[in-house]
């Protein structure tokens with residue numbers, strides 16, 4: 001008997017036809033051959049294309065920003081409009097999922113301020129920007145309406161699949177990013193490929209307790225976000241370094257940052273462990289088993 005794709009049993013909305021991926025990118029930044037680098041059969045629906053520089057798309061763009069502000073406002077991380085324009089719409093790639101406005105909860109449509117005459121309303125947002133280092137992109141924003149919807153109205157996997165869709169569609173090889181220690185988003189970010197911690201403390205950021213990571217995108221890890229299966233390939237390659245990071249201890253972050261700067265790494269975090277633990281529990285720091 002054919003094994004049921006765990007993705008489709010946990011994120012049924014993906015198949016409904018009333019929710020589709022969107023790509024919000026200026027024409028010059030369109031991806032030449034989308035979805036050709038990574039082998040994956042999850043995203044079968046044609047994306048909705050929107051041009052962020054086109055005045056006709058302003059209701060959609062404003063709703064995208066509403067999601068951003070409602071998701072990040074409380075964390076003091078909401079981005080000003082000029083940052084969205086200068087650092088996302090112009091250089092980068094914005095994507096997510098959008099729902100057919102007529103099928104969405106009325107309160108959500110009202111909260112996002114999108115006119116009911118707009119066929120599609122954004123439900124999530126992910127931004128990546130290519131860097132000067134060939135093949136490497138920086139992820140700087142991920143949010144979904146789940147962060148402010150009542151539990152019973154949430155779309156399971158919306159945040160995770162928004163980033164997954166963008167990495168797949170844009171053929172991203174290597175993805176870096178920043179997240180705050182103790183953030184639920186670490187449960188998502190750790191599942192796109194083995195997560196190397198390239199910084200554990202960032203006083204240059206608004207929040208010094210920020211972790212900077214990098215991963216080689218590997219779709220073999222993605223399904224484990226839903227199945228919660230152990231990543232045996234990770235355990236084969238990496239072992240505990242004898243060190244931990246405590247999301248409640250700034251000192252532990254500074255100590256790890258010093259080790260990273262002294263080239264004692266590379267250091268990694270385990271997605272399976274992050275998935276099982278409470279957000280504020282100390283995390284095991286792993287290193288390569290070989291060459292030691």
Ligand SMILES: CC(C)(COP(=O)(O)OP(=O)(O)OC[C@H]1O[C@@H](n2cnc3c(N)ncnc32)[C@H](O)[C@@H]1OP(=O)(O)O)[C@@H](O)C(=O)NCCC(=O)NCCS
Pocket residue numbers: 071072141142143144145146147155156157158159160161178179180183184185187188275279
């Ligand atoms: C973080 C965020 C992007 C996650 O997206 P989402 O759509 O809510 O999450 P998904 O449905 O894709 O994934 C659900 C999983 O995430 C984890 N998760 C999400 N929110 C969580 C929370 N508040 N506490 C603990 N785990 C959480 C769980 O593992 C959950 O899976 P489970 O219920 O099977 O255990 C979203 O909550 C958000 O927009 N937050 C505010 C903005 C933000 O902090 N963004 C991250 C910046 S790096």
